[in-house]
Amino acid sequence: MINQAILLCAGRGSRLGINTENKPKPLTDVNGDTILENSIKNLIEFGVNRLVIVVGYKNEMIEKVLKEYEDTVDIVVINNKEWDVTNNLYSLYLARQYLKNETLLIEGDIFFDSKILKQVDMEEKNLLLASPLNELMEGAFVTAQNNKVTGFYSTKSNEHHNIDDPLKTLNIYKLSNDLCVYVKTELEKAVSQNKVNIYYETIFKKALKEGFSFEISKVEPELWMEIDDQYDLSLSEYIFSKTPHEQLKSQHGGYWRYPITDHALIYNFHFPPQELKNKMIDRFDNLLLNYPSSSKYFVKHLSKFLKVSEEQLLIANGVSEIIKVLPRIISGKVVLTRPSFNEYFNCFSNEQIINFDILEQNNFELDKEGLISTIKSANAKALVLITPDNPTGKLINKTDIIDIYEETEQIGTNIIVDESFLDFSSKANETFLNELDKYPRIIVLKSMSKTFGIGGIRLGYAATANKELLENLYSEIPIWNINGFAEEFILNLPRYFKEYSKSCNLVRQETDELVDNLSDIKQLKVFSTDSNFILCKIKDCLINSNDFAEKLLINHSIYIKECSGKEMIDSEYFFRVSSRTAKENKELVSAIHYEIQKVAEQREVLI
Structure with missing residues (x-):
C-alpha cells in the first residue's frame, strides 16, 4: 500500500517568466487550478495519507495553500533554503528521512489527470510513468525493452535523435522500499561530495546499472503536461480545458x-517534396537571421512558375492581406455570394455589400442570370466569386464567369475571382491566369497556403492586367510583407512544377x-x-x-x-x-x- 508521496516544489521556474515573478512555479494556474493543488487533489483521491512537500522559492505562499488541506491529509513541509543554488537532488536529500516503505515521487511542475495514478501498480516494485517522446517534450527520458527501463537519458544531450522509441518520463515514480534505502544512501554520498546541483535521475541511472529494475507504465500524452515555460503552459490550457x-x-x-x-x-499533405523541405532546413540559420528581399524583387520567380508576367503580379502575406485592403481601392457597391468565405464579408462595410444567396435547394449551384440581374440593379463596382467556393466546394464554370464579365461590360464591374482551391479541382485548367490581358476587369486572387501545403509560411498573390488597380494594391502593402522562408520557397518553386x-x-x-x-x-x-x-x-x-x-x-x-x-x-x-x-x-x-x-x-x- 502506498501511503505517502514526496512532492518537490522548491524551484522558481524562471523560464515561465512573468508567471513566476510573484509566486512559485507550483502555484502556476491552469484553467483555474494550480499545479500543486491538482497534484494534491489527485493524490488524496488516490488514497495517499501523507504528503511530504519540499518548498523553497516564496515558500510562505505554498504553505498558506497547504493549510487548506491539513484536515484532509497529513502534510509535512520541508524548506529548501538553498533552492536557488541547488537542484532537485538536494531537495530530495532534505526529504530523505521519508524515503522508506513504498513512496511516490512527483515533481512540482506536473499537471495531470487523476486517471494516471490508476496505472500505478500496487505490487512491490519500482515503476515510472512515461509517454512516447515527441518534439514538444524535453527533459528526462528513458529507453525500454519489454516494459522495463534499459537506460536513463536527457534531451539536453540530443541523444534522443539517434534512439528508437524514446519514452519521456512524467517525473512520477513509485519507489520500492529497497530502492528508497539505496537512494537515501546515494543522496547522502552526493551531498557529502557537494554534488548538490545535479538531478536525482543520476542516482536512478546508477541504480539501474547496479541491478535495480524499473518497470514502465505507458500513459497517453494528453493526460499530463510538464510545465516549464510559457509554451508548455499554453498547451496545458488547451489539454485541460473544460471547453x-x-x-x-x-x-x-x-x-x-x-x-x-x-x-x-x-x-x-503531399507537397512540398522532402527535397525542398531539406533545402530550407539546411538554410534555416540564414533565413532566420537575414532580411528578405522586397516582394517586388523576387516576384519574377513566382512569375516563372505561374507563367504570368511579373508586371501583372503582386505577392502577399497570404491572400487575406490583399482582402483586407480591397475596401481602400474599391468604392461603391460590392456583390458577394453567400455562403462563402467570411473574410470578404468582414472587410467590406454593410453599406457596400449586396448579398446574393446560393441555395441548397439548387445544390449550391450559381444562378448566373439572377446574379447578373443583381449586379446591374445595384450598379455594382465589384463582384467577388470564389471558385471552388468555400464552404460548398462548388466550382463556377469559367464560361459562366465570362458571360457575367461580358454582361457587365457597360457598367464596368471589376470581378475578383478567388482561385485559392482551384488546383485541387479536376478543372484546374479553367484558371484566368493565362487570359488576364483578355479580361482586364478580372483580378485573380489566390492563397498558396492551402494547395502548396505551406500554411505556416503564408503566401498569396493577386494577378491582373489592370495596372492601376495593381499599383493601388502595391501602395497599400508594406515593402517587406514576405518573410525569408516564403522568399526561399518561391525561389526554389519553379523546378518542382511536376x-x-x-x-x-x-x-x-x-x-x-x-x-x-x-x-x-x-x-x-x-x-x-x-x-x-x-x-x-x-x-x-x-x-x-x-x-x-x-x-x-x-x-x-x-x-x-x-x-x-x-x-x-x-x-x-x-x-x-x-x-x-x-x-x-x-x-x-x-x-x-x-x-x-x-x-x-x-x-x-x-x-
Whole structure:
C-alpha cells in the first residue's frame, strides 16, 4: 500500500517568466487550478495519507495553500533554503528521512489527470510513468525493452535523435522500499561530495546499472503536461480545458501542437517534396537571421512558375492581406455570394455589400442570370466569386464567369475571382491566369497556403492586367510583407512544377474517395466538391453541427469545421471536413459514423 508521496516544489521556474515573478512555479494556474493543488487533489483521491512537500522559492505562499488541506491529509513541509543554488537532488536529500516503505515521487511542475495514478501498480516494485517522446517534450527520458527501463537519458544531450522509441518520463515514480534505502544512501554520498546541483535521475541511472529494475507504465500524452515555460503552459490550457472546442474555434490555427487531428483547416499533405523541405532546413540559420528581399524583387520567380508576367503580379502575406485592403481601392457597391468565405464579408462595410444567396435547394449551384440581374440593379463596382467556393466546394464554370464579365461590360464591374482551391479541382485548367490581358476587369486572387501545403509560411498573390488597380494594391502593402522562408520557397518553386501537379491529383483522388465513404452514412447529406473539403448536412435535425463537432473532438480528438457562422439556411446543421491522408480520412469517416449513429439511436429510444 502506498501511503505517502514526496512532492518537490522548491524551484522558481524562471523560464515561465512573468508567471513566476510573484509566486512559485507550483502555484502556476491552469484553467483555474494550480499545479500543486491538482497534484494534491489527485493524490488524496488516490488514497495517499501523507504528503511530504519540499518548498523553497516564496515558500510562505505554498504553505498558506497547504493549510487548506491539513484536515484532509497529513502534510509535512520541508524548506529548501538553498533552492536557488541547488537542484532537485538536494531537495530530495532534505526529504530523505521519508524515503522508506513504498513512496511516490512527483515533481512540482506536473499537471495531470487523476486517471494516471490508476496505472500505478500496487505490487512491490519500482515503476515510472512515461509517454512516447515527441518534439514538444524535453527533459528526462528513458529507453525500454519489454516494459522495463534499459537506460536513463536527457534531451539536453540530443541523444534522443539517434534512439528508437524514446519514452519521456512524467517525473512520477513509485519507489520500492529497497530502492528508497539505496537512494537515501546515494543522496547522502552526493551531498557529502557537494554534488548538490545535479538531478536525482543520476542516482536512478546508477541504480539501474547496479541491478535495480524499473518497470514502465505507458500513459497517453494528453493526460499530463510538464510545465516549464510559457509554451508548455499554453498547451496545458488547451489539454485541460473544460471547453476545448470553443478554444479551438477562437484560435483559427496552431492546432498541430495539440493532440488532435485537424480536419477543419485545408492542407496539401503531399507537397512540398522532402527535397525542398531539406533545402530550407539546411538554410534555416540564414533565413532566420537575414532580411528578405522586397516582394517586388523576387516576384519574377513566382512569375516563372505561374507563367504570368511579373508586371501583372503582386505577392502577399497570404491572400487575406490583399482582402483586407480591397475596401481602400474599391468604392461603391460590392456583390458577394453567400455562403462563402467570411473574410470578404468582414472587410467590406454593410453599406457596400449586396448579398446574393446560393441555395441548397439548387445544390449550391450559381444562378448566373439572377446574379447578373443583381449586379446591374445595384450598379455594382465589384463582384467577388470564389471558385471552388468555400464552404460548398462548388466550382463556377469559367464560361459562366465570362458571360457575367461580358454582361457587365457597360457598367464596368471589376470581378475578383478567388482561385485559392482551384488546383485541387479536376478543372484546374479553367484558371484566368493565362487570359488576364483578355479580361482586364478580372483580378485573380489566390492563397498558396492551402494547395502548396505551406500554411505556416503564408503566401498569396493577386494577378491582373489592370495596372492601376495593381499599383493601388502595391501602395497599400508594406515593402517587406514576405518573410525569408516564403522568399526561399518561391525561389526554389519553379523546378518542382511536376511534383506540385502530381500532389494535387493525389489530393483529388483521396477527396473523391472521402466523399464516397461519407455518402454511405445515411444520416448525412453529402455535397459533391471540386476542392479538397466537403460540405455535409446532418439530416432531420438530429443534432446541431456545433454539438456534433464537440463530440468528435472530445471522443475522437478530431476537429472539424462547424458552419453555424455561415450565412445560409439551416447553417447550424452544416459542417465541413477537409481531406488529409487516406488513413486519417478513414478514421474520420469511422468516427463520424459512430457518433451520428449513436445520436440516431438515442433519438429512437426517446421516441
